[in-house]
Amino acid sequence: MNKLCVFAGMTIGGYLGWWLGGGLDDLYIAFALSALGNFVGIYFGWRVNRDYLS
Numbered sequence: 001m002n003k004l005c006v007f008a009g010m011t012i013g014g015y016l017g018w019w020l021g022g023g024l025d026d027l028y029i030a031f032a033l034s035a036l037g038n039f040v041g042i043y044f045g046w047r048v049n050r051d052y053l054s
Contacts, residue, residue: 001049001054002046002049002054005046005048005049005053006042006045006046006049007045008041008045009040009041009042009043009044009045009046010038010041010042010045011041012041013037013038013039013040013041013042013044014034014035014037014038014041015037017030017033017035017036017038017040018031018033018034018037020033021033021034
């Protein structure tokens with residue numbers, strides 16, 4: 001279940017980062033925000049699994 005939560009968090013976080021950076025019309029900023037969103041999504045996916053599902 002941990003891998004599923006991390007994957008879901010990473011997907012959602014990466015998409016939100018890309019969406020936020022895409023509004024700025026700069027590919028490098030969109031990529032950086034997507035990577036940051038991935039890391040945040042991984043952390044929150046892991047926390048959801050640890051705190052609520054395990």
